Amino acid sequence: MDILFLSDNTAPADTRIMQAVADAGIGYAKSYGSDRWTEEAGQLFRHEFGENALYFPVLTGTGANVISLASVLSPYQSVVCAETAHIACDECGAVERFTASKLVPIKTPDGKLTPEMVEPCLAHIGFEHQSQPKVISISQTTETGAAYSPEELKELSDFTKQNNLILHIDGSRIANAAAGMSISLKQACQGADILSFGGTKNGLMMGEAVIFLNPELTESAKYIRKQYGQLFSKMRYVSAQFIPYLRESIWLDNAHRANAVARRLAEGFTEKGISIKYPVDGNAVFAHLSDQQIERLSEKYLFYVWDKTENLCRFVCPYTADESEADGLLSLL
Template sequence: MTTKMFASDNNSGVHPLILEAIVQANQGHVAAYGNDPYTAEAIQKFKAHFGEACEVAFVFNGTGANVTGLKAMVRSHQAIICTDGAHINSDEGGAPEGFIGGKLLTSPSADGKLTISQIERQLHHIGNPQRSQPKVVSISQCTELGTVYTIDEIKEITRFAHENGLYVHMDGARLSNAAAHLGCSFAEMTVDAGIDMLAFGGTKNGLMMGEAVVCFNPELASEITYIRKQGMQLGSKMRFLAVQFDRLLTNDLWLDNARSANHMAQLLAEGLVKFPEITLSQPVQSNAIFALLPKAQIQHLQKKHSFALWNEEKDEIRLVTSFDTEKEDIAHFLADVKNSFS
């Protein structure tokens, strides 16, 4: 057995059923740029989950999904409110500001979540032409710290945002993990909760590549097709992106994958907290574990395992499980943790 990494769910392979779907789609010729039956079928699967009114555009990666959706919502003199740890702020190389031209207005967050009070503080300069004008609230589900917004929390944010003339964008790179944790449907925590635009993640949940922009607000949908092309996110052989989502959304494969990853994270967390020297710095609500370890133990584990040193000052690490993480991987890691204290 090859021990798997805990650095990121991006490090995982491709689910065998997704690979099988790609191979099956690799038959003959079809029209390019999404004018094919595979893409049409995948879009219908999204409509089955999110409602007939949604508009769907497949893109190559998460940054592409976020930026494409946000550009449809924001003009260059406007701003996006998010946490300082949001992926659009900390892990996208300035792409949102560079491609959109707007500004990110960030707030610190101990648990990765954005609050109404933090949003409200960014609204004081509305109408001041010397300041970027807030137009979008962007939240991540799951957050970058592995935490999950409840449906009520999302509804509270969307209600406040809409009352103040703001749109709400959701970075759903790990939306499947959030749905598995909450035991709800995709629609319940997105369109039904008032979300205007969603970046739906697939790569972290078993796909080879690909994410989807899902628009719920008809005022915003018409521009996405053109923004996707200008942003270099329109795949010519679209069927190979689309067929992955078709299979992922068939027979609850998305849910099986997410539940497995979440369950492995719980097992790993339960094993870690048995050591008195280790504490969890965030609740484990998805497939990510944030833990505080003595520096010596971190250095020992780094010799054999791949994981993120999240905050070096706090000796905080991040461990991420994947759809293909197995109990043997957890046991192997925990055995090495035990050995590090010997």
């Protein structure tokens, strides 16, 4: 059974990243982030995102989201997000548990929020009987594979500023978004205050980061990270991965490859008359297959039947895949 399209987490770590981890394993180094790899990775993040960017390495994407949000929320406040957001669907209630705040999920056509969708949630600001919206959290790319353009991000960030809110981006797949739009990582999160920066889905062995883009929000972050068990003592091994990832543009090469396979898959589905539900801006394709097609593909491939009511199937392309593998899947149809 071929599992490559099940998730981008199925891929092995990039050998260049593994080499960086091995190279960091020589000699003694100060622990808990006081090491030279963490210093260097921090500089590279500043180079990428601007001089004010503050880098907090963590181990998981869920951890990055929780630390991002817990650092700025009080328990009476809430987070507005899409109803498909990973924080709302796939983190076992971690944000609610660790922040004691409420999530306010909104129905969207493609996983993307707009100011118009968020506006009604702000109707009760100042009214003590309702939790108080403080953060808008969006995913870049969304869980359904669409990306926010810089213009869409600007609209949202202007809206958050006008309303004294904070914009958080779950950038678990920000590399795919930036590569797909041929823009920089910074442009792909333009206007955000806090970014959960993904690495593991795009070639790292294990490593994500919280990047504070708004330095005014960082006061509690280091304490929260420690309390929530994400201050890794041998931090050098996480940071060492980000060095070649950013310096050698591994993020871009890998994301380009994954996105190209997704585009090939989407084109092939379309050529065969199969409808694609969401924009394919990154490395995920959501297609409506017939019962017969699902049965046929399932003989050889594992993939998610995302929504049984409409036979909507999810294919996520890892960076290690190539277009001939997409053709292999398509040939079964």
